[in-house]
Amino acid sequence: MNSTKDPILDTYFRVGKPEINKLISAALAKGAEFADVFFEYRITSTLAFEEDQVKSARRGIIQGVGIRAIKGDQVGFAFSEDLAMEPMLEAASAAAAIAADPGARIKARAIAPVRPKNLYRIVEPATAAALPRKLDYIREANESAKGYSSKIIRVTVNFSDEIKHLAYANSDGLSWEDSQPMFIFNAVCIAEDGNRRETGYNSGGGRIGLEYFASKRKAADIARESARLAVLNLDAVEVEAGMHPIVLGNAESAVLLHEAVGHGLEADFNYKKLSNFSGRVGERVASDQCTVVDEGLFENMRGSINVDDEGNAPSSTVLIENGVLRGYMTDRISALQLGVKPSGNGRRQAYNYAPMPRMTNTYLRAGKYDPEEIIKSVERGIYAKNFIGGQVDITKGDFTFSVSECYLIEKGRVTAPLKGVTLIGNGPEVMTRVSMVGNDLKFTDGGWTCGKNGQSVPVGMGTPTVKVSEMTVGGAKVNNAD
Amino acid sequence: MQDYRNLAAELVAALKKAGADACDVYIGATTRFTTQLRLGRIEKLEQATSKGLGLRVFKNGATALTYTTDFGDRAVADLVRETMEIVKVSNPDKHNGLAPKDALGAFDGKLNLYDEALEAIPAEKKIDLVREAEDAGRAYDKRIVNSNGARWSDSRGQLTLANSDGFTGQYKTTSASYSVQLLAEADGVKHTDGWYSFNRYFDKLDAPKAVGEEAARRVVARLGGRKIKSQIAPIVLDPQVSSELVDIVFGAASGTSIFRKSSFLIDKTGEQIASPLVTILDDPTMSDGPASRPFDAEGVRSMPVTIVDKGVLKSYVCDSYSARRLGLKTTGHAVRGYSSIPGVGSTNLFMKPGATDPKEIIAGVRKGLYLTELNGFGFNEVTGDLSRGASGFWIENGEKTYPVQEITIAGNVTKMLRDIAVVGSDLNFKLGSTAAPTLLISEATIGGA
Numbered sequence: 001m002n003s004t005k006d007p008i009l010d011t012y013f014r015v016g017k018p019e020i021n022k023l024i025s026a027a028l029a030k031g032a033e034f035a036d037v038f039f040e041y042r043i044t045s046t047l048a049f050e051e052d053q054v055k056s057a058r059r060g061i062i063q064g065v066g067i068r069a070i071k072g073d074q075v076g077f078a079f080s081e082d083l084a085m086e087p088m089l090e091a092a093s094a095a096a097a098i099a100a101d102p103g104a105r106i107k108a109r110a111i112a113p114v115r116p117k118n119l120y121r122i123v124e125p126a127t128a129a130a131l132p133r134k135l136d137y138i139r140e141a142n143e144s145a146k147g148y149s150s151k152i153i154r155v156t157v158n159f160s161d162e163i164k165h166l167a168y169a170n171s172d173g174l175s176w177e178d179s180q181p182m183f184i185f186n187a188v189c190i191a192e193d194g195n196r197r198e199t200g201y202n203s204g205g206g207r208i209g210l211e212y213f214a215s216k217r218k219a220a221d222i223a224r225e226s227a228r229l230a231v232l233n234l235d236a237v238e239v240e241a242g243m244h245p246i247v248l249g250n251a252e253s254a255v256l257l258h259e260a261v262g263h264g265l266e267a268d269f270n271y272k273k274l275s276n277f278s279g280r281v282g283e284r285v286a287s288d289q290c291t292v293v294d295e296g297l298f299e300n301m302r303g304s305i306n307v308d309d310e311g312n313a314p315s316s317t318v319l320i321e322n323g324v325l326r327g328y329m330t331d332r333i334s335a336l337q338l339g340v341k342p343s344g345n346g347r348r349q350a351y352n353y354a355p356m357p358r359m360t361n362t363y364l365r366a367g368k369y370d371p372e373e374i375i376k377s378v379e380r381g382i383y384a385k386n387f388i389g390g391q392v393d394i395t396k397g398d399f400t401f402s403v404s405e406c407y408l409i410e411k412g413r414v415t416a417p418l419k420g421v422t423l424i425g426n427g428p429e430v431m432t433r434v435s436m437v438g439n440d441l442k443f444t445d446g447g448w449t450c451g452k453n454g455q456s457v458p459v460g461m462g463t464p465t466v467k468v469s470e471m472t473v474g475g476a477k478v479n480n481a482d
Numbered sequence: 483m484q485d486y487r488n489l490a491a492e493l494v495a496a497l498k499k500a501g502a503d504a505c506d507v508y509i510g511a512t513t514r515f516t517t518q519l520r521l522g523r524i525e526k527l528e529q530a531t532s533k534g535l536g537l538r539v540f541k542n543g544a545t546a547l548t549y550t551t552d553f554g555d556r557a558v559a560d561l562v563r564e565t566m567e568i569v570k571v572s573n574p575d576k577h578n579g580l581a582p583k584d585a586l587g588a589f590d591g592k593l594n595l596y597d598e599a600l601e602a603i604p605a606e607k608k609i610d611l612v613r614e615a616e617d618a619g620r621a622y623d624k625r626i627v628n629s630n631g632a633r634w635s636d637s638r639g640q641l642t643l644a645n646s647d648g649f650t651g652q653y654k655t656t657s658a659s660y661s662v663q664l665l666a667e668a669d670g671v672k673h674t675d676g677w678y679s680f681n682r683y684f685d686k687l688d689a690p691k692a693v694g695e696e697a698a699r700r701v702v703a704r705l706g707g708r709k710i711k712s713q714i715a716p717i718v719l720d721p722q723v724s725s726e727l728v729d730i731v732f733g734a735a736s737g738t739s740i741f742r743k744s745s746f747l748i749d750k751t752g753e754q755i756a757s758p759l760v761t762i763l764d765d766p767t768m769s770d771g772p773a774s775r776p777f778d779a780e781g782v783r784s785m786p787v788t789i790v791d792k793g794v795l796k797s798y799v800c801d802s803y804s805a806r807r808l809g810l811k812t813t814g815h816a817v818r819g820y821s822s823i824p825g826v827g828s829t830n831l832f833m834k835p836g837a838t839d840p841k842e843i844i845a846g847v848r849k850g851l852y853l854t855e856l857n858g859f860g861f862n863e864v865t866g867d868l869s870r871g872a873s874g875f876w877i878e879n880g881e882k883t884y885p886v887q888e889i890t891i892a893g894n895v896t897k898m899l900r901d902i903a904v905v906g907s908d909l910n911f912k913l914g915s916t917a918a919p920t921l922l923i924s925e926a927t928i929g930g931a
Contacts, residue, residue: 053573059564060549060821061557062534077528081551094529131571154743190743190864197864199744241712241890241929272520274630274665276672352532389859391871395630395665395674398888400858400871420869422860422890422929474860474869474890474929478712 006113008177009167012041012063013083017111020169022085023067024108026092028171031099032069032076033106034332035092036170038309039065039083040351043127044162049138050155057131066351069095073271073333077354109173116176116306116313119299122209126161126183129210134159137185137210137219144220145189148227151234153197154190157223159183164350166309174311181207182302182458184447187223191230198419200230201388201404203446206460208300217445229386229405236419239408239475245381246423246468247374247409251442252386254461257364258450259390259399260427261285261292265319266345266357266452267334269394276397276428280325286431288323289367296344296360301443303361303460310346310355317343319362320431331357349455359450361460367437371465374436376412382473383407383414384423397427422474430468438465483511483531483640487652490644493537493558498646500566502539504580506645508779509535510820513638515605519612520631527605536820537565543574549821577806580780585802585812586649587783588776589767595774597656597683600636608634608660611690615662618694623666623702630663630674632694636684649781658684662697668705675701679912682772688912703875707887710876710930716850717891717926718843718877721908723853724918728833730895731762732916734863735789735797736815736826737804746866746896747795755795756899759836762790764799766814766829773829773915780824782814793899801826833918836905840920843904845880851928852877856891866895872928890929898923 009015020037027035046058062081065088069076076098078091126134138157145155161183169175186203202225204217213219248256261277269275277285286292296305296314305314310332318326330338331346334357347358375383386405392398403421407414443462450459486509497505511533518526535558536549546569548561616632636658644650659680666673677697679688719727731747739745747755765786768774777783780802788796798808801816801824817827844852857871869892875882906920 047571053575054544054571055573055575056823057546057568057571058548058821058823059546059568061561062549062551062821064532064551074524075526077526077530079530079532081533082553091530094527097529098524098527131568135571156742192743197743199862199864241892241927243931272630273628274674352530354526354528391857391859393674395672396887398857398871398873400860402858402860402869420860420862420867420892422858422869422871422892424858424871424888424890424929426888472709472888472890472929472931474871474892476867476869476892476894476927478714478927478929 006167006177008165008179012165013039013167019085020111021108023088023092024169024171026089027067027069027095028106028108030096032071032096034070034171035068036168036310037065037067038351039167041165042162045127046158046160047131047134047138049142049157052142054135064351067092067095068354069098070333071099073337074098075354079352106171108171111169111173111175113175114311116178119297119304119306120181120207121299122181123211124209125163125181126210127163127181137213141187141219141223145187145223145227148224149191149231151191151193151231152189152227153192156188158186168311170311176307176311178306185219185222186447187226189227189230191234193234196234198230198233200226200228202226202229205447206300206302207304232405232417233419236417238477239418239421239473240477241473241475243470244473245378246471247378247381247383248466248468249383249385250371250438250440250463250465251444253384253466254363254444254463255387255390255448256401257292257463258359258362258461259392260430261320262359262362263392264394264397264427265328267328267330267338268357270328271334271337275394277325281327283325284323285325285428286320286323287434289437290320290323290431290434291318291365292320292362293318293365294329294345294359294362298361298460301361301460302447302458303359305360308344308346309348312342312344312346314344314360329357329359331355347457349457353455356453358452358457359459361443361462363441363443363462364437364464364466366439366441366464369436369438371438371440374438374465374467375409375414377436377467378409378412381409382421383409384421392427399427400424420476424472424474430471433469434466435469436467440464483513483638486511486642487650490642491650494644494646496562497537497539497565500562502541502566504540504646506538506580506643507535508818508820509642511640514635516633516635517609518631518633519609519616521629522613522616524609525631534820537561538823539565539569540578541569543576543578544569544572545578546572547823577803579802580645580647581782581802581812583647585782586647588651589784591767592769593774593776594770595653595655595682600656600658600684601638603684612660615660615690615694618691619662619664619698622695622698625666625668625702625705626664626698627667628665630665632660632662634660643781645781651777651781653776656682658687662694664697664701666701666705673701673704675704704885707885709888710886710928712930713928714925715928716847717923718847718850718852719921719923720852720854721918721920722913723856724833724921725913725916726856728762728831728918729916730861731790732764732799732828732831735795735799737798737800737808737810738826739863740798741804741807744864746863750795751798753795754793755896756790756793757902758793759905760790760793760899760902761834763788763834764828764831768830771830772911775829778814779816779818782812782816784814787813799826828916830911831916832909835907835909835919838904838906840906840908843906843920843922844877844882847877848879850877851886852882853891868893868895892927892929898926901925
């Protein structure tokens with residue numbers, strides 16, 4: 001049965017099935033019920049362009065193996081960057097220490113590969129491209145941003161790409177290999193007008209090659225969008241703090257969904273009863289217009305994966321259906337604890353971190369309203385379009401979002417740009433106040449990275465235009481001081 | 483742990499031989515042990531030694547960096563070759579280069595960076611310690627209904643830096659820390675909060691009972707939170723928040739932010755930027771400081787720097803690149819990891835304490851907000867505009883009353899700094915390497931219902 005070739009294992013790690021079996025057996029030696037090994041060889045490259053010059057070129061090669069032993073919900077974990085057998089066996093023994101019951105021995109099963117389907121079909125891999133080829137896109141972006149307005153005084157363009165060659169095997173006998181590509185192209189612009197200076201940011205990319213720039217978005221367009229945001233905010237005015245109706249623009253506003261409900265629906269928080277959504281499957285947790293899905297299956301999308309970092313296939317998981325909580329995103333441990341099938345959300349930043357439940361591409365399904373109709377329905381409110389980022393306390397559900405593109409809505413029309421707007425609220429509460437969902441579902445293109453317990457993973461997200469009847473807006477002005 | 487000084491020197495020589503005009507080699511190695519308990523049971527044990535090296539070269543005025551975790555002869559030889567290849571893509575910049583030779587060296591005073599005893603402390607003792615902390619926290623109040631766990635982490639690190647101007651330096655550090663995170667519930671609403679202790683020395687950590695009970699006090703204090711109306715009011719900044727204000731000043735005074743024009747402190751040296759009560763220093767040479775070190779990431783000898791003196795901006799903080807850009811001297815504030823080029827970063831950064839007891843500060847406020855937490859990313863470093871989520875306690879007639887949640891704080895940091903009316907006497911480095919006392923800001927905009 002061992003005739004199948006393992007090209008990644010052979011090329012990058014020079015270890016074979018017998019060695020891997022030895023490592024898994026060592027990790028199981030003290031009585032763990034499950035063990036896995038995760039080999040990673042990552043090639044990264046960054047070009048930083050500023051003041052019309054390549055300021056620095058950077059390239060890295062990171063290799064290592066992470067070894068995990070599990071007993072119930074207890075995890076022993078160790079890793080080694082040295083891929084010689086001795087240090088790897090040491091790591092396996094360190095991981096094994098989580099279990100202290102050498103009597104109850106589980107044997108590693110014969111390893112058989114799974115062949116995941118390929119979601120990242122690529123024409124021209126960024127990591128293999130010659131640096132001058134990437135420079136062409138950088139220069140195009142730089143010129144485009146500078147040409148947008150004479151108010152643009154500084155442009156920075158970064159091209160970062162990586163490829164992760166992964167090889168995995170576990171004690172259930174499952175093995176897989178995957179090569180995960182990724183690139184991010186971003187432009188930061190500073191605009192100046194008199195004493196005012198504002199920053200703009202935009203990015204693009206995904207698990208795709210350089211064909212992105214021809215088929216999806218031009219480098220110049222990413223830079224122009226960054227320049228537009230910087231110039232726009234030069235004229236932005238202060239907003240009144242207080243409760244306002246909010247219209248959230250499509251695509252980028254999905255960061256709100258990610259924070260307000262996404263994290264709270266990761267199963268580790270739920271089997272430990274730490275989330276405000278714990279034990280509430282079947283209950284109404286959002287307005288009936290809300291259907292929230294996590295789906296790792298979209299081709300070339302930033303949060304997509306052919307296989308999760310524990311060997312489970314990604315899936316389309318309905319988290320909330322017409323306002324009713326349907327389920328959680330799980331990894332192996334949390335699925336076992338909750339008695340459900342793993343949803344393919346076991347992800348890790350790299351070999352030196354253990355997997356946990358993480359989002360892939362999380363989105364709100366399209367509703368019935370025309371986006372213009374949604375804006376027209378607001379007498380006086382806020383239209384939030386682009387975000388810097390967000391944060392959530394998953395226990396109480398309170399979130400904070402910082403908005404980078406925001407406007408006032410007056411009498412159903414979008415008017416003045418607003419500066420320094422922060423949206424705060426309680427996730428579950430806000431979800432019940434979703435009063436209109438648009439028909440214009442769109443996914444983000446930029447490089448959102450999600451942080452949890454010190455691990456960062458790339459994610460995708462999407463949303464149609466959404467109206468929330470009321471949300472707290474932070475701003476520098478007050479209307480009715482008392 | 484292996485001594486990488488020879489490897490660093492060999493790689494400097496190899497890069498020179500391959501054609502580098504100048505170069506440095508940065509090697510980091512860390513051995514870490516972490517464990518997590520929850521409800522008294524071990525959830526996770528983790529142990530590993532990790533390492534990485536970075537090669538930075540300068541050639542014809544251009545620079546490039548490569549890095550790897552593979553220290554094998556072949557991998558490293560390939561990397562040297564590759565570094566000289568990719569530097570060809572970089573453009574020359576006359577400000578590039580190593581730090582000036584006369585600034586290189588190591589601070590020779592005692593820094594107390596390494597706890598020799600740490601390595602021998604058995605895992606069981608660490609596990610017992612966090613178990614005791616979690617138990618103490620859970621037993622503190624019956625409204626504590628769950629735990630998000632107690633975490634232990636300790637590490638021993640070694641940093642080696644060598645450059646082609648003859649600098650070779652190395653130092654070792656230890657650190658130990660643990661934390662407890664608890665859940666409390668009242669009236670169907672759950673809250674979470676926690677507490678922690680960290681130190682370079684194991685036996686200087688706070689006692690587990692104290693840490694567990696502080697976590698419990700903090701989470702219970704959040705129960706019964708209310709929203710308040712939008713208003714302008716005085717705010718008292720807890721040291722957890724005032725230290726963020728000090729970080730903001732450091733970021734705006736960093737040479738990188740200045741030459742990139744993304745700072746509200748451009749052209750402000752010598753000017754009054756804050757209340758005369760405010761003096762801010764960064765001192766990497768503090769004995770027992772959590773971020774002390776003998777030299778910076780470019781091998782520049784550590785020295786204390788006064789950034790703000792009695793409200794007047796005295797000095798920007800620079801690495802050698804930003805210093806050359808601005809026509810200044812490096813202040814020894816280069817920071818990096820093996821996979822990154824140097825940037826500007828703080829060490830032991832603090833605001834000098836004043837004379838007022840923090841209790842007196844609160845007692846002097848008739849109606850106002852005691853601010854314990856800021857959330858979100860709403861800060862524009864170009865303008866100083868700040869708009870953040872916040873929580874804390876409402877002050878009535880000089881006393882902290884009910885907790886306040888789901889509010890925002892907004893305003894411009896330049897105004898907040900000038901509006902600092904009282905500086906507390908309570909400075910310590912228990913919360914992190916940036917520290918500041920309790921502060922009273924005469925007025926700020928609070929966004930609420």
